[in-house]
Amino acid sequence: MSADKQTSFPDIPEALVAVDVGESSVSLTIDAEIYPLQALYGASYVFIDRCFVFIDRPEAGRFRVTLGAKQAVEDAAALRALVGEFANEL
Template identity: 55%
Template sequence: MTTSIEGAPAGLVVADEQAAAVHFLVDEELYPLPAIYGAAYVFIDRCYVFLDRPEPARVRVVLTAKTDAAAPEALRALIGEFANELLSCAFRHQIAQDNRVLVETATMQALAGAMGQPSLDDLAKFDFSDQGFDDPLGIAMSWEEKHGRKSPKPESEGAP
């Protein structure tokens, strides 16, 4: 039997006390999928997390207590924590898009500064074989590959 949870939007959050689980129907227009994944991932060490899509643009998140029984207060706390984490992830997702250049620049400077220049040993050990190589502009292609070598014109027969 499912019941609603005090303080949570009716119909969007329901508790199933018998299964020690709580269901949360998330609107993907408000919370993009990467944010839902992010919040769900944070919770997999605290409870069992299952996602489903019962209808377009909606994700149902089911959080199940790892123990057989869970008091209503525990389920309420679980979904409350999850809702906070979800909001935080959704906001961070937006900020990450807005401030991507700032964060990436600082990260690159920090890591380059911390790692220092590679030694000859580091370079010798570097494994190039596993690197994905994306070359949409064909910069790494030889001129011949890119444009094709002009084959010499066959001498026309009968030319003077």
């Protein structure tokens, strides 16, 4: 990702959240010991009406959840809101 497409989250470590405004998506890396797969499924279900939800395991002990907006998102604030909403659902 280029620096102009990234946004930071002051309360969340940079290694855990990556936002790409150009692709209208946000990815979160989540500790599997804290949040089991069933918790991710439950949180993801809330978003399926407005986002494409992809869950994968990039490495042992971690899940990556990518929320891709079904409609174009022009600003980082909307993606930031998705991160907050997903965290609240967890």
